[in-house]
């Protein structure tokens with residue numbers, strides 16, 4: 601009898617271990633422009649965070665005068681929709697294509713982590729903070745140490761990777777990257793050819809309205825200090841591309857308007873040197889710097 605009980609106990613323990621080994625690695629829930637992937641389980645703040653994601657995306661697109669992409673009412677296939685295995689139903693979860701500005705748009709797979717530490721552990725990167733936008737499909741070269749399930753759900757798709765602690769400014773910044781790339785594609789502009797200070801400048805200028813006023817003053821001072829000794833060139837290495845880019849893009853939006861500035865992106869992608877010659881003196885004057893570059 602005792603032996604029988606021992607065998608039953610062992611069987612229960614084994615079943616327990618096997619269930620633990622098959623712990624669901626993620627849960628999917630619908631989102632306005634795609635799907636949200638919650639690692640492990642749906643958190644109690646899920647609805648609130650999904651709402652924050654939507655409002656941040658609306659703010660990013662809205663800054664430039666555009667609505668968010670909406671679901672396209674058309675047939676879908678593997679090339680224009682998102683197909684993810686859903687552990688809850690043991691079936692494929694389908695997100696149909698989106699439409700925006702007259703063209704078809706791929707939905708976004710949002711990986712929403714509970715914390716930055718959880719995000720860094722899953723992505724295998726110590727350099728991630730707040731949120732990260734993948735302008736192209738996620739590939740193993742950028743995050744070779746990411747956990748296998750990350751590739752299962754995100755590989756090949758357009759992704760937003762974020763922690764629930766990300767500020768509204770951070771979320772708007774990342775969605776502004778989505779807007780930049782989407783707008784570029786729709787206008788036959790290669791967004792990767794834009795100078796880094798234009799790409800980050802657009803993102804920073806877009807989220808500036810939720811910025812702490814002290815940070816705004818500090819950013820302007822950083823741009824001013826940078827301009828005392830330097831001039832715009834092909835690219836700006838390191839963190840100064842953020843405040844300098846924000847200062848330049850904000851100046852151009854103020855003088856050209858949002859549509860006028862977007863209209864210059866084609867030239868920024870193909871002849872940045874010419875654009876720098878055109879706009880640098882005025883921008884330097886707006887910062888209180890001499891129009892001409894330092895020797």
Ligand SMILES: [Zn+2]
Pocket residue numbers: 773774777800803
């Ligand atoms: Zn950025």
